[in-house]
Amino acid sequence: MSERDLEVVDAELVDDLLPAIPEDRTPAVPLADEDPDAWLSPEAQADVKAGIPEETSKAYKGDMDRFTEWCVSAGRRPLPAAPQTVTEYLSYLKRTPRPRTKRPYGPKTMDRIIASIRSSHRAAGFQPPDTMGARKVVVGYREELSLAKDPAAQPKKASPADRTVLRIALGELDRTTLAGKRDAALMLLGHALASRGSELVPLDWPGNFTELPDGGLRVRVYRKKRKLWQDVTVVLDPEPDLCAVRAVRTLAAALADEDHHEGALFLRMDRWGYLAPPMQREGKPIGDPDGRMTIEAASDIVQRSIERTGLPGRWRSHSSRRGFVKSARAAGVDIVDIGRHGGWDDKSKALIGYVDEEDSQGKRNPLAQIGKAATKAQEEQG
Template identity: 45%
Template sequence: MTDIERYNAAPPPAQRQLSPEAQAALAAGRADSTRRAYREDREAFIKWCAQRDVQPLPATQDLLIEYVTHLTITPRPRTGRPSAPSSLERLLSAITTMHAELDLPKPETKGARTVIAGYKHQLAVDKKPGGRQRQAKAALPPALRKMLDILDRDTLIGKRDAAMLLLGYAAATRSSELVGLDIGEPVECEEGYMVQIYRVKMKKFTDSAVPYGKNPATCPVRAVRALIGAMREAGRTEGPLFVRIDRHGRIAPPMMRHGKAIGDPSGRLTPDAASDVIERLAEAAGFEGRWRGHSLRRGFATAAQRGGAPMVRVARQGGWADNSTSLARYFDEGDPWEDNPVMGL
């Protein structure tokens, strides 16, 4: 048998798959949210190909152009609008990485990306959603104070939300990093708390020193201590630091759907639930724009830059890489009023 005959007799590349164990190990290298999004993107792509009797893998450049074009003109059931440019860019990554996982040649995506660029440009010209990148508003100190003023800090849920705001800000956490903390992980010392945080993007732990604040009402150390003390009084001395609490002050009340228990049995908040807390407080304070958990992280970086903190120290505190381009953007932006070039003309 010749080499060509052996190749033709072998299973087609699209049928070669990693073992379930290898697939799980590979998937563990991505964030949970990314894994879910990639899985949904891949399933939708394969379903679309099946409906048209087209072989999805290996994907040709023309196939990807057709698929992306289809998504730019087809409303999604949930929103009633076509997919956003950022969603299209993610799905290309999902399809590209699927090829790599199946040991297939990397698909050519240049044409599809050109379609996305034109789509994004037209959305911007037409002033439609998706044409402008949506960024979470930066939670600067004045905004934090207004959100804190809304809370009833005599209640357990008020203590939890205050600690989330202040610790999330002082340690510049992502929502997933914040809710991942357990009760015993903030280690109290003379200067405040030393908190070891697993930084999901860097995939390593960093130590963030959280000092006492000058004002007790905005002090992250006092807020965390108050929460831990209240949790202890409620019988919680271990497990997640930030948990579900109902309006009656019950910790980790059962959550049911169609008669089945859902959610973390320990009551740990999800990243989305933590972001919802920030959104709810911002709305109650009368703020406009998009407020999510990332508002705390962005607010920390922006305020630190305006306060003159060295970029490397900001990076080490918040778990950014020393050469982080996302952090550099905050430093490059500066204060739009203080650093405004028009003022000197």
């Protein structure tokens, strides 16, 4: 999944692969048999679908397809599913290794599968089944993994690529090449904007950028989770090698030398440095026709660049967003200012989680601060 971890959203999912509804009407959610108005027009159906992230929609469809296959093999009904069927399925998933990983699904994915089943029921006009039993299976599974100290018990998080990490990674990068200039700009701008890969890849030059009198850049970013545009000011950095503004300008100039003056800033390249090479799969063209790289490619660049240094961690494009929080907290920036710069909601639990992780380390550890205060009190008394 993208960035590759999907948020569990118990949303309404409209899927034309689900059982057909009489009279070509898609039910509203929830469906009341006695209510003649409980249906949606094709236009409203399209509007609902537009509000569901594409990655989430794909994941939910895959989850429901696999659930349906299991129900057929087990002689059970997928729609409407009985609560015991969902519980039995989650118990099956807990005990069944997947062919690719040789391990069962993790608890977080199983939570999403439950949401997928409920959402698909709503979309098909059925009352979602009670999933208390299924959720208890997941709770017990998570505890079982935790007691066994299995890493699968913890959500997979991208490691933070803060200034220290970026400095080391960029020191290993050949920034004289076009690919090196692109990779440096991608990592530095991702950190400066506190952006997700899905927010970074769509940026166009010069369309999303405005030159500022002080030498900085104003970048117009679409914050995908919140579904709003934000203008983010990126200032010149005192360390030229860590300056996102300089890196972006350098990349734009290098692209202009290749006769690419506007459009996608982050383009795919082949091993020889050719821009936007055509790609095919089974004889059919694939990829963005303008050469824009994918979100997965952006994550691969971050991963490859940092792993080259030997630094341990799970490095993805989201590492830049988490790294921004770590860098900002190390500089003593207020959490409100961090959140508003990075496009977080003021009540964001994700941001609070990032800050809590950083503040529990080093000088902001509460015990360290208590000890420091006690030492100071003793000195004053002595």
